[in-house]
Amino acid sequence: MLSRAHARLGSRIARADAHDLPVPASAVDAAYLVWVLHLVAEPAEVFAECARVVRPSGRLVVLTGRPRTEAEDMSEFQAVLDGLRETRRDTGDAVAQWGTAAGLDLVTRREMVDEHPASPAEYADVVEARTFSFLWDLDDVTWANVVQPAIDGLRALPEPTRPRHTIHRRDLMVFEKP
Helix, strand or coil, X not given: CHHHXXXXXHHHCCCCCCCCCCCCCCCEEEEXXXXXXXXXXXXXXXXXXXXXXXXEEXXXXXXXXXXXXXXXXXXXXXXHHHHHHHHCCCCHHHHHHHHHHCCCEEXXXXXXXXXXXXXXXXXXXXXXXXXXXXXXXXXXXXXXXXXXXXXXXXXXXXXXXXXXXXXXXXXXXXXXXX
């Protein structure tokens, strides 16, 4: 991603710790945080850092990472797996609080809806590969008692390779620096 962005934007691209950006104060028109706040140590500090580098009247766009999912006959298994995301702190309400605490004004909050086809077999493979960050550090007991039964249930659904209509809903929020 960095090399693709660099090819398009040149030296304006940097890889850095989100808690300590290598950017002067009030230097950028806009910043965005997409599906990242659940991966940083201190999300409120990241908000404060983004507020520092955005110029007055600049914007910070945030897409929360904790989805609300509907997935036809996969929903039961999706709900079990989504239960493992309960420890994720990047809910819409938490994001709104972090933005306000960083001195930003919330100017837009709306639901972002992503619809796509997904088959139970494909989803089981993605889960089994631990693609999602909420699966990275699970202990063996949780994997055996929660995740593996969900994987097995997905693969046991009728026509497991047939795509199902899947909907993910997340909060899209726009903050402005006064």
